[in-house]
Amino acid sequence: MSVDAVTVRKIAHLARIKVNDADVPHLQQELNAILTFVEQLSAVDIEGVEPLTSVMPMPMAKREDVVTDGGIPDAIVANAPVSEDRFFVVPKVVE
Template structure:
């Protein structure tokens, strides 16, 4: 895939990057080099290669998946002007 100068200007506009007319040619070469590298990666045979999260095998730390209130209800409403049963009390707005 090859990128032309109009595409470079469009990508720069979408990325909100100010590109001068004299810089368009240089950026076109850089974008074409990046796309060439991506195409080269697509040619690599990865059959049988499992995805990994790290270069060394390690088990991810996991926590128990339990629902709690965070044990911070008192701290959350501590500065509220009015509370009731760990809830904020606000004036009625809708009748």
């Protein structure tokens, strides 16, 4: 895949980045170099390679998956301008 000048301008627009016309050719080369590198990565054989969480072999730290209310509902709404029965009170937006 190759990136042209129009695509560079479109990417800049989507990213909300102002790009001068003089910078477009340089950015085009940079983006093409990145895409070439990504294509090279897809050629690497990763069959049988397990994902890593760290370079040192160690078990992943896990916590029990339990739904709670946090145990501190009064503290959560303590700084709210208006609260009622441990809920935030907000102005109605949609009618």
